Amino acid sequence: MKMEKRTKFQIYFDVLTLLSREMKSGDLHVPTRVAHEANLPYDRFQRCLDHLCELGMLSNDPGKLVVTGKGLEYVREYEKINDFLRHMGLVL
Amino acid sequence: MDLGSLCIVISSHLYHVSLLASFPIWGMQVLIASEFVSFVLALILVFFFLKAYRLVRSLFLVGLPVGFLFLAFSYVFLGISLICESDPSMSQSFLWLRLTTQSYGYVFIGFTYYFSTKNEEATRSFLVAVSLASFLSILLPFGILLMMPPFMKVPSVYVVDDFFRMMNLILLGYVVYHLVKHLKTSGEPISGLVWAPSAFSVLWVGQYSLLLWGIDGSQTALAFAHVARIVALLLLLRIYYASGRRV
Numbered sequence: 001m002k003m004e005k006r007t008k009f010q011i012y013f014d015v016l017t018l019l020s021r022e023m024k025s026g027d028l029h030v031p032t033r034v035a036h037e038a039n040l041p042y043d044r045f046q047r048c049l050d051h052l053c054e055l056g057m058l059s060n061d062p063g064k065l066v067v068t069g070k071g072l073e074y075v076r077e078y079e080k081i082n083d084f085l086r087h088m089g090l091v092l
Numbered sequence: 093m094d095l096g097s098l099c100i101v102i103s104s105h106l107y108h109v110s111l112l113a114s115f116p117i118w119g120m121q122v123l124i125a126s127e128f129v130s131f132v133l134a135l136i137l138v139f140f141f142l143k144a145y146r147l148v149r150s151l152f153l154v155g156l157p158v159g160f161l162f163l164a165f166s167y168v169f170l171g172i173s174l175i176c177e178s179d180p181s182m183s184q185s186f187l188w189l190r191l192t193t194q195s196y197g198y199v200f201i202g203f204t205y206y207f208s209t210k211n212e213e214a215t216r217s218f219l220v221a222v223s224l225a226s227f228l229s230i231l232l233p234f235g236i237l238l239m240m241p242p243f244m245k246v247p248s249v250y251v252v253d254d255f256f257r258m259m260n261l262i263l264l265g266y267v268v269y270h271l272v273k274h275l276k277t278s279g280e281p282i283s284g285l286v287w288a289p290s291a292f293s294v295l296w297v298g299q300y301s302l303l304l305w306g307i308d309g310s311q312t313a314l315a316f317a318h319v320a321r322i323v324a325l326l327l328l329l330r331i332y333y334a335s336g337r338r339v
Contacts, residue, residue: 007149081144084335088328089271089288090153090208091278 013078014038015048016057020067020075031065119311120174126318127171133325134164140332151216155204158223162197166190187249191256195263196222202263205270250306257303264296287334291327294320 006014015038022034035045049065052058057071067075085091141156166189173186203218271289278285298320305313 009147009149078147080335081147084140084332085144085148085153086278086280087284087288087331087335088156089205089274089285091274 009078011038011040011048012052012057013075015040015045015052016067016071016075019058019065020072023067120177123314123318124171124174126322127167127174130167130318130321130325131164131171133322133329134160134167137325137328137332138164140329151219152204152207152210154219155200155207159197159200159204162193162200166194166197169193184249187253191249191253195256195259196225198260198263202266205267254303254306257299257306260299261296261303264292264299267292268296284334287327287331291324291331294324294327298324 015034018034018037031045031049032042035042038045040048049058049060052071053060055070057068057074059066059068137160138157141153141160145153145157169186169190173183173190176182176186199222203222207218268289271285271292275282275285275289298317301313301317301320304310305317
């Protein structure tokens with residue numbers, strides 16, 4: 001199946017959603033697994049994590065990735081906008 | 093232009109001018125107020141669509157804030173043209189601006205839906221072409237006024253406004269068609285998806301009422317067109333406020 005090219009922001013959303021889901025379920029973040037689920041090569045996934053940390057959406061404590069309040073807010077806003085656009089008949 | 097065509101052009105202009113002149117003062121005030129309300133509602137939509145673009149950054153989404161911004165300006169231009177109705181040349185210039193901004197607004201909205209299923213490169217080329225065309229055509233009415241020798245006159249806006257309205261009807265018709273098709277293929281509950289086609293259908297009905305007003309001069313059609321436009325904008329705002337609650 002042909003996969004649509006995602007924008008940088010869609011990738012951030014996917015990564016943050018996966019990490020926050022793992023946080024909720026109490027699972028330990030295994031970066032390779034999250035990268036695989038986000039459908040990203042590992043080096044690109046690492047760059048994405050670095051950028052999310054710079055933006056303050058992730059905090060990278062030694063050995064533990066935590067989605068910050070700002071990151072969770074971004075996920076909520078993105079979901080709302082996605083829902084809005086879907087109901088406007090615009091499929092992303 | 094032969095004499096017959098000239099007579100049609102002049103009679104069309106005089107007919108439309110007399111339509112507005114026969115409107116009571118309180119009616120004009122209500123029309124101006126409705127333009128202001130539409131402007132505010134359209135600006136709120138611009139803000140939400142801009143927010144959506146900034147968060148998602150898909151290029152085709154640029155068309156929505158730009159389209160609604162054009163529509164917002166078109167409401168302001170119509171309001172100003174009604175306010176300065178006593179100065180026909182000024183009023184005409186603003187009506188020209190109103191016609192072009194409104195149609196470009198619908199072009200951007202219509203093509204947003206068209207390009208929502210196309211690739212990024214095609215969308216980019218389209219945006220550059222339409223932005224350039226809209227910029228030039230909006231500057232044109234004032235440019236012509238400034239550069240034209242005083243003995244010449246700009247053609248009456250009333251002669252061409254029906255063509256613009258028909259173009260708007262086609263563009264809105266396409267958006268409604270796209271949304272109804274999306275409604276059928278999405279497989280989601282219809283209750284949530286029905287608002288957008290409803291809003292654009294009401295906008296379509298509003299444009300159609302304006303077309304009727306241009307033909308038979310019915311003040312009911314004019315009033316209905318204004319009410320329909322405000323209802324349509326409110327329906328679009330409703331979609332934003334209802335979204336997220338369903339997530």
